[in-house]
Amino acid sequence: MTRPAVKRPATSRSAPSAPAASSIGPDRSGATRFEQRSSVDFHSIADRLSAWFAENARELPWRKLPLGSPRDPYACLVSELMLQQTQVSRVIDRFSAFMARFPTADDLARAAEADVLAMWSGLGYYRRARHLHNLAKAVVDRFDSVTPTDFDDLRSLPGVGRYTAGAVASMSSGQRVGAVDANAIRVFLRLLGSDADPKLAQTQQMLADYGDDLARAADHAGIINEAVMELGATVCTPARGKGASATSPSPNCAACPISAHCAAFEENKQREIPLVVVTASARKTKPRTEKRELHIAAAIIMDAKGRVLMRQRAAGASHTTSMWAGMYELPAVETLDTKPSKAALAKELGIASNLLVLRETIQHETTHRAVTARVYQCDHIPRDWKPSSGWLNPVWVNTRKLETLGLSSLHRKMAEMGLA
Numbered sequence: 001m002t003r004p005a006v007k008r009p010a011t012s013r014s015a016p017s018a019p020a021a022s023s024i025g026p027d028r029s030g031a032t033r034f035e036q037r038s039s040v041d042f043h044s045i046a047d048r049l050s051a052w053f054a055e056n057a058r059e060l061p062w063r064k065l066p067l068g069s070p071r072d073p074y075a076c077l078v079s080e081l082m083l084q085q086t087q088v089s090r091v092i093d094r095f096s097a098f099m100a101r102f103p104t105a106d107d108l109a110r111a112a113e114a115d116v117l118a119m120w121s122g123l124g125y126y127r128r129a130r131h132l133h134n135l136a137k138a139v140v141d142r143f144d145s146v147t148p149t150d151f152d153d154l155r156s157l158p159g160v161g162r163y164t165a166g167a168v169a170s171m172s173s174g175q176r177v178g179a180v181d182a183n184a185i186r187v188f189l190r191l192l193g194s195d196a197d198p199k200l201a202q203t204q205q206m207l208a209d210y211g212d213d214l215a216r217a218a219d220h221a222g223i224i225n226e227a228v229m230e231l232g233a234t235v236c237t238p239a240r241g242k243g244a245s246a247t248s249p250s251p252n253c254a255a256c257p258i259s260a261h262c263a264a265f266e267e268n269k270q271r272e273i274p275l276v277v278v279t280a281s282a283r284k285t286k287p288r289t290e291k292r293e294l295h296i297a298a299a300i301i302m303d304a305k306g307r308v309l310m311r312q313r314a315a316g317a318s319h320t321t322s323m324w325a326g327m328y329e330l331p332a333v334e335t336l337d338t339k340p341s342k343a344a345l346a347k348e349l350g351i352a353s354n355l356l357v358l359r360e361t362i363q364h365e366t367t368h369r370a371v372t373a374r375v376y377q378c379d380h381i382p383r384d385w386k387p388s389s390g391w392l393n394p395v396w397v398n399t400r401k402l403e404t405l406g407l408s409s410l411h412r413k414m415a416e417m418g419l420a
Contacts, residue, residue: 040210042217045191045258046224052257053227056234060088061096068220073147073172074105074139080164081132086123088233094123106145108136113326114312114393117406124409125367126327131159149173162208170215171222178211179225180204183232186274190236190251193263195275231256239271291365296373297345298332298411299356300418301381307396308418310405314392323366328405330375330414331391345376350388355380360417364410375414 054067062079064071078098082091098119102108108116113133120129138157139147148154149172154165166179180188185198188207196203211225218224237250251270253259264270301309308330315325333340333348346353356376364371387394397405399419407415 040191040213041261042214045261046214046218048257048261049227049231050218050220050223053223053230057226057230058088058234061092063226067226068174068223070174071172071222073149073168074136075099076168076171077135077147077164078132080167081128081135082123084128085125090123094120102136104145105136105139105147108133109140109145114328114406117327118404119406121406121412122409126323126406126408130326134158135160147172149175151175151177166211166215167225170225174220174222176212176216176218176221178208178213178215178221179229180207180211181229181232183230183236184211184225184228186238187228187232187236189274190264190270191258191262193267193269193273195269195273198274231258291368291370293337294369294371295335295337295339296332296371297334297340297342297376298330298373298414299345299349299376299378300330300359300414301349301378302418303396305396305398306419307398308402308415309387310395310397310402310407310415311387311391312393323369324408324411326406327411328395328407329411331387339372339374342376348388349378351378351381351385362410362413371410373410373414375417377418 057063057067062071062075079091079095082095082098101119102111102116111133113130116129116133117126120126123129135157139145142157143153147168148157149169151165151169154160154168155162163179163181166177167181169175169177170179178184185207188210189196189198192210196206198204198207211228214224214228215221235252235255237252240250253262253265253270256262256265259265262270264273303309310328311331313324313327313329331349333344342356342358343353346356349356355378357379358374359377360375362371362373362375364373395401395405397415399416402412402415402419
């Protein structure tokens, strides 16, 4: 692989402070420990990891070459929100199109929510799209349409946490702050050889401080933050079960550029860390809950041109779930826990129930729901039939039009059944 150029910042790096030793007692998270951060050679770790990243960085549409070049903070914000809880491969497919449609915070702020959801389609977790839309409006209102690059300014935006602010600030302006995501947490805990519970606030603060120390020691904070996340995503990966392939180990310590600094590797505990500790209090306050069943009866209604009828889901509380609010869907009825009748769907459509023929039953999982969707075909709709006046924005769509609408993967699958 050709080694990409690395742009060095003009300012010299500073040595991280040498904090006192820190520990987490067994009463909070089991037998845990942190090494003294003052004994960690952050400069060596940063140098080795930055060199490795220059050789192994994946080519991604939101990464700007040469590595370390200042990035558009708005584009950083978009990519970071897209990457939360979504596989990189799926974000690759959507990022460039989203940026082409909304190239600036102004463009995004002015857009209708339905258009934003349409461009987000396929990424899931649509609350993130609404959150990003609101962030763009806040940038326009509070920062004169210029996305901030300062950590504290970014944190002042609604819903922007420490990780997102650190990522955007370090990658757009080189500000020496860490960005500790789930991948970085795993890398740092293994480097420290710590079995601390990563869910504890005390652990998270220690890891955030560790990330800040590493960012201050590096030539470029943005590069080192990305390098840590890249290492966690591709090399220092979660441990697999006993049946893991010997040719594809996980974690792959033999390929790690900083294994010489890793306490877990030295003690052969890399497969045991991080350890998730479930305390008695956590079990009390967060009982395991089963996904609630959501039942949908949906209708495929075609016109003479072979188009499928869709309508926009209202944002009000009349629906059994708000996760698809504002998105397009087939005409449908929903119930929790019990199967809706074909008669209920026919009543919603204003037609006789004998015109509906069950075509397919689809099982679908979301974060909080186990969905059963029964899809009915209506091939003989009366000529004088019209969509209900109470429906929001009904529209007849073909395959091309379908691509422009914001709809969930489930409703897209059902609509495509009619267009196939």
